[in-house]
Amino acid sequence: MDENKKRPTGPWGKSLAMWAVILLAVVVLVSVYNAPQSQGAVQQLAYSEFITKVNEGAVREVDIRGQDIAGRLTSGEMFSTYSPGDPGLVERLEASGVKFKAQPEESRSLLAAILINILPFLLILGIWIFVMQRMQNGAGKGAMGFGKSRAKLLTEKQGRVTFDDVAGIDEAREELEEIVDFLKDPGRFSRLGGKIPKGALLVGSPGTGKTLLARAIAGEANVPFFTISGSDFVEMFVGVGASRVRDMFEQAKKSAPCIIFIDEIDAVGRHRGAGLGGGNDEREQTLNQLLVEMDGFDANEGIIIIAATNRPDVLDPALLRPGRFDRQVVVPRPDIEGREKILRVHMRKVPLAPDVEARTIARGTPGFSGADLANLVNEAALMAARKSKRLVGMAEFEEAKDKVMMGSERRSMIMTEDEKKMTAYHEAGHAIVALHEAASDPIHKATIIPRGRALGMVMRLPERDQYSYHRDKMHANLAVSMGGRVAEEIIFGYDKVSSGASSDIQYATDLARSMVTQWGMSDRLGPMKLAENQEEVFLGHSVTKTQNVSEQTAQIIDDEIKGIVMRGYERAKTLLTENNEELHTLAQALLEYETLSGDEIKSLLAGEGVDRDRGSRNRPTAASTGVSAIPKTGKRGFGGEPSPQGV
Known part of the structure; x- marks a missing residue:
């Protein structure tokens, strides 16, 4: 209890005390200046007028203090003169x-003179210090703490993160575990002449667990761990960032061996002289100081720098050379095994129903990062709470997955019967072609319930994570993408084709262009690369730069792209014409049930019907389908479902 009483009151207490001091100073200043004034109205008389009134007998009493005269007239009015x-x-x-009395002139005390002359300046100085402290909030160094480091020393013992909390990125974890082992037992490495890396750069997409890895190192190393963001170095004043770097390393030297973690290092480590960031001299000076501290004349032994970024391409080459960041640890998006482990970590704090299978959810979330999976588990828990359930079941995970990937259901959206019918046949066309294409991924779900910007969706799920794609699968995806457009033409006629296939056409065109210009899958052009890997961003869209080719070659490229797309179109038309009855059957079932799982579609087309109450809107769960949906990305990846109608 005594220790708690001695704790500082915190920022609110300091602010309150500062305002109290300022208010007291103002009161004292006002009282000092108002002290000579007496109560009531005082008439100021000229000395000649005062003599005249004395001669006339109009003055009752006088108080003489040196050369200051004050008194009262016979009329009762107060006056003063000199x-x-x-x-x-x-x-x-x-x-x-x-009646009069006389006193010598009273000289003001030394304290009063000091207050009168110095108090205004003290008041201004106090206000300036208070404002500067507020501006430097977080530095913890007061008004003169511009150049002090903002690095925080982590010493928490409770709620710390360890390597047991890190899953799905085993290779990155192993490399960083070696750094922790060196800090615990450096002699095991130094006996063979090995030196600990001075720096490790964590590179990966947002949400893959770079900061989590750093926190795990802090929890495992049992050495001082300083953490700071790259943006904390840069200020509007030139030289402040460099001063903060120097101060940070001075603090680290006192605590060596220790670890410094710099998050988002690209904020301060960009290419020098590249014009990025406005050519800020302050940023470049900060980077120069960081380079010197990491590997300069003064060796900082026992200090390990760990930094994280998702933009390694903008970092200065001097920062990445051996001796500074000796290791670049890639933190990739997890595969299916990694996703399962990550899900199990996040599911520890969630009460799960017996039907929840982490493997099934992991299989249905290819491309998800660790942050995406954490969000998925959280959304499922929130949905179960809304339904007043005690346990989070597989149905909630399926619904949460659909919401994360495709958006919330738009049940308030009013569609005419003709629009619903066209959407049903559009999605049925995708599904029928996918079922009859041997190289296509299995269908997980077909729905005509609007979600996000889509009026309907056919979701296909790869049976495993795919890292390369074969020619037959690409042609199958082209046929599936054309299935919706072809179904509209067959059922409603040429003039009634809608704009719903716009994203399908874009997907097919982009895939065909990549096959021709990047992957050498054109018989006429052969295995030649005709497009650069570099992409430029224009108006928010990535645009692939095509190499300079002759006009004749460009015409051949266009012809080959059109030929590949049209072959997919003709393949879809052939399959839907041959299986016209299945198209009608599936479209009518979608109009009735709105959502069908992959197993239900197979049972329906096999003549077994759908084992569900008529008119029910229950969603198929992963427990019944055995599969899950694939994620919605900005660009439909190969193996993904064709883009939905209405996008």
């Missing part, structure tokens, strides 16, 4: 019968 040193004043007062 005597020029008249030696006959006393005789005039006696002759007129004025």
